[in-house]
Amino acid sequence: MSCPFEAxxxxxxxxxPDPGPDPAHDMAHIARVWANVQAIAAEEPAPDMxxxxxxxxxxxxxxxxxxxxxxxxxxxxxxxxARPLARSCGLPEAKLGAMAHAIxxxxxxxxxxxxxxxxxxxQDADRLDALGAIGIARMFAVSGSLGxxxxxxxxxxxxxxxxxxxxxxxDHFETKLLKLPATMRTEAGRRLAExxxxxxxxxxxxxxxxxxxx
Amino acid sequence: MSCPFEAxxxxxxxxxPDPGPDPAHDMAHIARVWANVQAIAAEEPAPDMxxxxxxxxxxxxxxxxxxxxxxxxxxxxxxxxARPLARSCGLPEAKLGAMAHAIxxxxxxxxxxxxxxxxxxxQDADRLDALGAIGIARMFAVSGSLGxxxxxxxxxxxxxxxxxxxxxxxDHFETKLLKLPATMRTEAGRRLAExxxxxxxxxxxxxxxxxxxx
Numbered sequence: 001m002s003c004p005f006e007a008x009x010x011x012x013x014x015x016x017p018d019p020g021p022d023p024a025h026d027m028a029h030i031a032r033v034w035a036n037v038q039a040i041a042a043e044e045p046a047p048d049m050x051x052x053x054x055x056x057x058x059x060x061x062x063x064x065x066x067x068x069x070x071x072x073x074x075x076x077x078x079x080x081x082a083r084p085l086a087r088s089c090g091l092p093e094a095k096l097g098a099m100a101h102a103i104x105x106x107x108x109x110x111x112x113x114x115x116x117x118x119x120x121x122x123q124d125a126d127r128l129d130a131l132g133a134i135g136i137a138r139m140f141a142v143s144g145s146l147g148x149x150x151x152x153x154x155x156x157x158x159x160x161x162x163x164x165x166x167x168x169x170x171d172h173f174e175t176k177l178l179k180l181p182a183t184m185r186t187e188a189g190r191r192l193a194e195x196x197x198x199x200x201x202x203x204x205x206x207x208x209x210x211x212x213x214x
Numbered sequence: 215m216s217c218p219f220e221a222x223x224x225x226x227x228x229x230x231p232d233p234g235p236d237p238a239h240d241m242a243h244i245a246r247v248w249a250n251v252q253a254i255a256a257e258e259p260a261p262d263m264x265x266x267x268x269x270x271x272x273x274x275x276x277x278x279x280x281x282x283x284x285x286x287x288x289x290x291x292x293x294x295x296a297r298p299l300a301r302s303c304g305l306p307e308a309k310l311g312a313m314a315h316a317i318x319x320x321x322x323x324x325x326x327x328x329x330x331x332x333x334x335x336x337q338d339a340d341r342l343d344a345l346g347a348i349g350i351a352r353m354f355a356v357s358g359s360l361g362x363x364x365x366x367x368x369x370x371x372x373x374x375x376x377x378x379x380x381x382x383x384x385d386h387f388e389t390k391l392l393k394l395p396a397t398m399r400t401e402a403g404r405r406l407a408e409x410x411x412x413x414x415x416x417x418x419x420x421x422x423x424x425x426x427x428x
Contacts, residue, residue: 023357023358023361023362023363023364023383024364026363027367028363028364028365028367028425031367031425032424032425035425035426035427035428039427132420132421132424133417133420133421133424134364134421134424134425136350136351136354136417137350137354137364137383137421138354138364139354140350140351140352140353140354140355140358141354141355141357141358141364141383142358143237143355143358144237144354144355144356144357144358144359145358145359145361147237147359148237149237149240149242150237150238150242150348150351150352150355151242153241153242153245169237169351169355196424199420203347203350203417206346206347206413207346207347207348207351210246210346210347210348210410211242211245211246211249211348212249213249213253214249
């Protein structure tokens, strides 16, 4: 996968003052989200793939650490920064606004409802990458980078305490990840999300058998 | 699970000048290794469980970061530091040497062959914790804490490049983890390791289907 959008992204990330992409939000994440966009778009009536391509490549242009207090601003900042880049890469003027909307609406924490089919597709494609085997890998990598414990050894499944995913990685399954399938806005997105969430539940059962045998 | 050994460990870790346990080597790791020790010991002719308990609780007493150049010394340093602690907790003098041997021989990187059944059991129990669902969780948490990428997007399975687990988390499956079952020294350890390695191969297949669909 190579395109002018990606070259512009690499330049931007290379020169950015912020810490740059983490292991969950790097070029590989963009490649996966693009694969998800294509899988979802294949079942939709003629979405604008050029716009989706630009929105996908630039959706995490400005990356803020998972624990940054202004993290919910990242998608708005990305949308803003993406306009001049997409313009210089030749995205038609008329599509810049819709691209920026898809970028700002993709984020979970920004809470901006998508108003176009393309924005819905990008949001679903990005959320899919938080699920399944890749979702498991990303979640533990991010929690490790933040120095969080894998789980609470006294109560791994939080049966008798409030969930706290700032302390325990495993709690993130319940606080966020396993809720994502219900937020999907496309047919294909929801179907794929449910399959991936089922796999995560299997992983969780197996993990529990390993850590609390007998 | 609570015992004088564990209280001594908590005191030691609390006062230690080193950075202390990482998410893969904390009290929860010790609880899992102890569960593995019990599962393996149940199929062995009367291993010394008191000695095993002390060796298990103290096996990561001195923790060095995964990327420390002297990491292979950690098990020797732990064995040394464990002697006075185990003595003060009441482990009989005659068992201190065998406990220290089991601790120094448990480590992959130290390369010290276990000379007793207890040392073999502890080594297998510790390696089991690097496999299965918990092995996946630990591996990605540690690689995230070291700032490593999840995988090489150009060649995730290293088909046309040398493996490099200092750059790519996924490479650690092949460089180390999937080789562990062949190093197991007890019947039960090997059987459990093979089941867990098979699960990891399934995870890897699923991950590949997600990241490189079609």
